[in-house]
Amino acid sequence: MNFDYSDKVKACQEKLLDFMEEYIYPNEKVYMEQIDKHAPFSKIPAIMEELKEKAKQAGLWNLFLPDSEYGAGLTNSEYAPLCEIMGRSAIAPEVFNCAAPDTGNMEVLVRYGSEEQKEKWLKPLLTGEIRSCFSMTEPDVASSDARNIQASIIRDGDEYVINGTKWWSSGAGDPRCKIAIVMGKNDPAAPAYEQQSMILVPLDAPGVTIKRVLPVFGYDHAPHGHAEIEYDNVRVPAANMLWGEGKGFAIAQGRLGPGRIHHCMRSIGAAERALEELCNRVQIRTAFGKRLAEQGVIQEWIADSRIEIEQARLLTLKAAYMMDTVGNKRAKAEIAMIKVVAPNMALKVLDRAIQAFGAAGVSDDFPLASSWANIRTLRLADGPDEVHRRAIARYELKKYR
Template identity: 60%
Template sequence: MDLTPSPRALELHRQLHAFLQERVWPMEAAYAKEDAANRAAGNPWQPSAVIEGLKAEARAQGLWNLFLPNSPHAPEGLSNLDYAPLCELMGRMYWSPEVFNCSAPDTGNMEVLARYAGGAQQARWLAPLLDGRIRSAFLMTEPAVASSDATNLQCAIRRDGDDYVIDGRKWYASGAGDPRCEVYIVMGITDANAAPHQRHSMIVVPADTRGIRVNRAMDVYGYDDAPHGHMDIDLVDVRVPAANMLLGEGRGFEIAQGRLGPGRIHHCMRAIGMGERALEAMCGRLASRHAFGRAIADQSIWRERIAESRCLLDQARLMVLNAARMMDTVGNKAARAEIAMIKVVAPQAAEKVIDWAVQAHGAAGVSQDTFLAKAWAHNRTLRLADGPDEVHRDTIAKLELKKYAAKDAA
């Protein structure tokens, strides 16, 4: 198993780390100050001047659109295996991926448009997304059904002459709160009588289309994540041209698998990056604080937790890199089990490490004075985003049992 990155990826990793260390990570306090000022002025829903300035610098250095592999639209894109370690570095601070135009949900939406959209849709939406001039949202989850089983989705997409008309309610539409969000990709049902995985389709919807109502921002453990946001949206008689249908009716699940596979790699590597930062913070805190006559780091329980944290993060990283390698070499479908496994393992590993780091920091760990509380909240959502743990475990078990069924049949 060769997990060696390419020479180009090694050089980009060096360049990215230097840029993050010198220009991005030191701006964390400035970003927080800017956000606080926007909130005090009553409008947190506006783009960050800090991020916009850094984006221009990153693009000038060629650190841009690195996530999109094998696409003529982004020749700078890396393979999944080459991109994964860079994604880990970006994940050490939750807003830094946007600096490099590598943040969700735009990355997934750009993959969808690059793979499945026609030339006109690519010119209208993909080009400005790759250029970083607009943002996007992905509307899949619904509040009225168990969305962990995506065949339950009820949002209706019906053909009406040369148009499609969309009716439904979506929530946790990440990115829809950003004033630069100009396009949604919506998943809904086009044929209720088809086979379960052929009922749904994906369609491109301009964000300013009549009939769209953004009701509210949904909090994540009390965080609204402005200006990105996770919005609750009603779609009432939303009419778009039939040409906005992606790939064809009934192919929503096919598109979803193409979109979610790379996205899960990205989520997992960013989680590992945050876990690494939490481990560093934990070690620093424990070494600098004394209780009961000695450094807290000298107490056996904390040495055990530090050792376990290192094991958890390294195990998760190797599993993610292997999944990325398989996606590059045998494709998403053949790597289905490996993708499901990392989606279970990596967020749980990072969550455990972040939680121990919170414990090591005591009251500071749950306060706004460290990154840990928000890091925990963001990471905890990953056990729900892109499919909950239980669904991925079920997939893993089915694939494992299938091996033995084949042996029995033989």
């Protein structure tokens, strides 16, 4: 494996870093100030749409899609360092139309969508006109085991009828969110991994009710939001089924591989920014007669953080390289490993930075607290650590049979 980035990637990195410095960092507070505190899910901060237009003009748009027909034609290995840069800011991924869950949903439509589905939903997602959500997790079952999903998708003539309650449907609070990919059971009698299907459900369909938007450690993540949605006898055309009945589990595996590694790339970017914040802070703060940077324990935090970030980045690049060269299925162990390693690493680095900042670290005056809350969810999202560790152990034990 060649660890050096190509000239194309280096050029994109430089362009992206310049954009971050000129437009993203200076507008993070502007974005937060423009959120309507009385109705945070009612409208989108104007600055976001302005920045998206600038990103389009700069050619920094849909970088995540390896399919050159729809995206930038970058491999996973080429996209990794760019995604890391975006991960340095909470608002950056959306600016470049590289934010979850839209990225995963677009990949599903590219891979498994019909021409009609692509025309109706993929195209407006690619242009950033609309947003989407992914409805899989349910409040009444352990959804890390997809076989537990209880929502039903039943054929009735030329329609499917959807019933069930989902929650943590990220993005559903956004007024631009127009479509959900819903996972449910269509045949409980089928083999365990062929019972589930995925179907496209417009959020304005009769019977769809957003019951509430759930906070994360007190953060509502407006206007994005994580919604609890009730699907009560919702009818959609049979043509809204993705790929075919019983293909839901297979689609989920295809969707979550790239999604997991994208989360890891962004986590590394967040960790890098936290380490920068830490290093800058300890240079200017004095306690007990000397700068914090001269305290042995602080130097240990910095050293450990650098070591851990580099380890996580190398494992992420290896996983991306394998996805490119041997495919997602053969890279499943590496994807599982990095999904455990990257969020845990980022949380450690962020925790050290928060500690170095003292009380300021847990405030909203700096991005550390909100970043920690966001990344803590990644130990659960797209499969909890325990599920990935179980898979890794099984892959390892197979070598000794």
